[in-house]
Amino acid sequence: MRIGILSYFYPPEPAFIPGSLAEELAARGHEVRVLTGFPSYPAGRVYPGYRQRWSEEITTGGLTVRRVARYPSHDASTVRRMASHASFAASTSLAAPRYFAGIDALYVYDAPATAVAANALLRLSRRVPTVVHVQDAWPRSMQTPPTSATAPPGRLATSGFAGALRRFYRSTHGIAVSAPSMRELVVERGADEQRVRLVLNWTDERIFRPARASREARRAIGHRGRCTIMYAGNMGPYQRIETALRAAATTHSLFDLVLVGSGTEEKRARRLCAELGATNVRFIGRRPADEMADLYNAADYQLVTMRDLPVLHGTVPSKVPAALSAGSPVVASAGGDTADLIERGRAGLSCRPEDWRALADRFALASAIPARARQEMSERARETYLRAMSLRSGVDQIEQMLTEAAHSRR
Template sequence: MRIGIVSQWYPPEPAFIPGELADELAGRGHRVRVLTAHPNYPGGRIYPGYRQRWNTRETHGAVAVRRVPVHPSHDTSAVGRVASYLSFAATSSLAATRWLAGMDAVYVYHPPPTAVAATLLPRLSGRAPVLLHVQDIWPESVTASEMAPTGRRGRLLERALTAAMRRTYRAADGIAVLSPSMAQLVIERGADPARVRTVLNWTDERLFRPVPVDPAARAALGHRGRCTVMFAGNMGPFQRVETAVRAAAALPDTVDLVLVGSGTEEEPARRLAAELGAENVRFLGRRAPEEMAALYAAADFQLVTLRDLPALRGTVPSKVQAALACGRPVVVSAPGDVVGLVDAARVGLTCPPEDWRALVERFAEAARMPAAERAEAGARARRLYQERMSRRVGVDAIEDMLTKLPRRR
């Protein structure tokens, strides 16, 4: 097959799903063309070695890549984010007329949904069917963020985005989603149920894998021989890390909480820990991706927290796949499908979201868990990842969907 891939983000940016999908499909004999922007995520600045030009082309093995100009922005500026999304919609649409001509199918990585615009012009001639890979639900992912306007402007934005997403879901020939709840949401918003399929995400398996416990990594975490729970990743408005800080502060002699990463909520969480006198809460800041597998192995549990929002009930955060791929049990304080997944597979402990008292109980239970039982949960975690979330399983599912997309005149 001749397969087009449209994604605003693509390696060398940390967007491994579209990048690995392109490589895997090419390795299976498909002819793959990628349409993307000049790399600028997550810093919002064009990467060294790149210069924004109209017709930048690259070849990575059997994958052909075309990059188009984009307004680089990924800060807290709503105007900057909108400009970034719309600029890629415009430039990719113009480039797609020739670059995606003759494709048998086109895969679109969402977010942002504006990337779908690149598939519209090729539809006017030769109509390649489109598979939309939905990673989060709009408009909620926008309207619930700190950048969203409030009042009348906020309501207008929500109505406009809702209408746009309904049109997008109806137009897609196939939709891959992360969970059953997300599938139900996109169906309620206009998608044909026969075209929707749940495909669990995979993680970057070069980085996240089982490794032996390293004394240097334990020292980096400040491990002192008692239950150590690690939160790794973005500390933003959807993660509610203050819930974990409060819970850990209630168990000063039982559990250590280590937060690795950064985000807009890091400073408020640091202030809260100081106010509570939580000396068992430590912040390590950002760490190199190559260090993460060792840090995962050095901690006893990995923590997942999410806000209690309808749009997040169908989310399986990427840190879940990373933990399971490393063979580590998890503590989950979140709504929806991720709790059912963890409970069914017996790979960790769960509690309702944004309930720090319930999380205190889970932390205490984690501390009481014998080492042998924790190791068994970790082994089940690794099996769950390999059987249901691995790159091979995910690419198999996406490839199957692409080959079965309806061909239209």
């Protein structure tokens, strides 16, 4: 098949789903064309080695990647973020008709910025069978995401966008949802229930895999021979890292909390940590992707924290499949699908989101679990990943949906 992929995020940005899907489909003999922007996430600056221009195209084997210009911004400003989304929508709307001419099916990696292009996608999907992979709940709630930890989600600027988005979902041949509750959301918005399929996100299995912790990794996270819980990822408005800091401060004698990564809320989190006197909390900044597996394996648990928002109850963040693939038990301060996945697989512990007292109890329990029971939990984490969300399973399902979409034209 000749397959098009439209995605706002794409490697070398941390966007493993569209990148691995494109590579795997090309490896399976398909001709794949990717349309994306110049990489700038998460810092909001174009990566070294790239220069913004109208377009740049690179072909390797059966995979072609075209990058188009967009306004790079990923900070806390709603105006600048929407400008980035709108500029991407404009660029792809101009480039897509000719670039995707002749393809058999189109895959849309549905991040918020891609959703902004709903009107243009609607016109394109009328000519090309389209499969959309829904990742974020907020467009379906008809709200813009919050820009700080204390700000509520804002209403979208116009009802016209909401209507265009609904029409687009109704026009697609298939919708893959990355969390169980998203199925209900897209059906409520008018999608054909028979065309909605659950395809949980996979992770980079070359990086996130079970392994014995190295001495260097233990030293890198400052492991000092007691229970160590790691938070790895973005520190933004959705993550509510404040909950973990307050919980850690009250249980400082039991375990260490290591935070890997950065984000718009990092400075605020550091100030709060100092105010609380949380001496068991360490910030170690961003680390290269190829180091993360060792860091995961050097910790005893991975932490997931989320805000208590209805739009997040139908979301499973990318750090969950990464942790499970690495065989790392998860402590989750989250509701909805994330908590259900961890509890059903008996792959960790969970509590209500944004409840630091409940999380402190989970931290204390995690610290008290004997080594043998923790190892069994680790094995169940790995089994949960292989059973429910592996790369092979996910790509198989997307490939089948694209094949069905292409056959619908005949």
